[in-house]
Amino acid sequence: MLVVVLSGSGISAESGVSTFRDANGIWQRYRIEDVATPEAWHNNREGVLDFYNQRRKQLFDVAPNPGHEALVELEKTFEVQIITQNVDDLHERAGSKQVMHLHGELRKVRCERCSHKIYDWPGDLQVGDTCDLGHQLRPHIVWFGEEVPMIGPATELCRKADALIIVGTSMQVYPAAGLVHYAPAGIPVYYVDPDPAPVAIPGLRVVAEKAGTGLWKVVEELKKFKV
Ligand code: APR
Numbered sequence: 001m002l003v004v005v006l007s008g009s010g011i012s013a014e015s016g017v018s019t020f021r022d023a024n025g026i027w028q029r030y031r032i033e034d035v036a037t038p039e040a041w042h043n044n045r046e047g048v049l050d051f052y053n054q055r056r057k058q059l060f061d062v063a064p065n066p067g068h069e070a071l072v073e074l075e076k077t078f079e080v081q082i083i084t085q086n087v088d089d090l091h092e093r094a095g096s097k098q099v100m101h102l103h104g105e106l107r108k109v110r111c112e113r114c115s116h117k118i119y120d121w122p123g124d125l126q127v128g129d130t131c132d133l134g135h136q137l138r139p140h141i142v143w144f145g146e147e148v149p150m151i152g153p154a155t156e157l158c159r160k161a162d163a164l165i166i167v168g169t170s171m172q173v174y175p176a177a178g179l180v181h182y183a184p185a186g187i188p189v190y191y192v193d194p195d196p197a198p199v200a201i202p203g204l205r206v207v208a209e210k211a212g213t214g215l216w217k218v219v220e221e222l223k224k225f226k227v
Helices: 038-043 045-061 066-074 090-094 151-160 176-182 211-223
Strands: 002-007 079-084 099-101 104-111 118-120 137-141 163-167 189-192 205-207
Touching: 002 151, 002 176, 038 045, 045 104, 045 137, 066 079, 066 090, 066 211, 079 151, 099 151, 151 176, 163 211, 189 211, 205 211
Parallel strands: 002 079, 002 163, 079 099, 163 189, 189 205
Antiparallel strands: 104 118, 104 137
């Protein structure tokens, strides 16, 4: 039985990682057009690099929370494929084995020209850090207005899901938010979020709680489906 999970920044909130659109969220403190678009990169590389350097540095100060751990527990009973909008590595650090990052990864950088050249990069990235051909390296992040390379494989996963869990996302960013509509009709669909957005899925099971507790309730309920 394949359980597909679509996670957003809310699953990392209890680890101390800011969400984007909550009060004091990242987009309350930074303008998207200043730090998360190709134009920002063209106009203000240092500002963009500093934004991601600060967020990358924070990874050393945070750890997975019970919400991440619930999804690892689920792997003991089902095949679990996580499609995350998050760029942190908390799912992996919790022990999840199959994690697809739709919007990139903070701990990786890539050549701004040869996009296949991707490097692990735990430290700060600066202007002048280049690939072997001397091209500037950039954060391995999908910026607003850029293609989402993993959307095809993510869509295929959702089509094959036997159950779907949506957790910690305001469902405002596409194409990620549209994935839920590719899940087969009639499968169990859960949405764990203390302030859930309206989602038009028949039979949606909303768990209006934080991930750290709500996901454990979903895990216990799904275990009853184990055939
Ligand atoms: N547990 C579960 N959900 C939570 C928690 C929590 N402890 N705290 C907050 N939330 C929920 C909020 O209610 C909200 O629905 O997490 C969601 C966060 O929404 P956003 O801040 O919009 O984050 P997200 O949906 O992940 O944003 C999607 O937008 O800016 C881009 O690329 C960025 O990947 C990001 C995308």
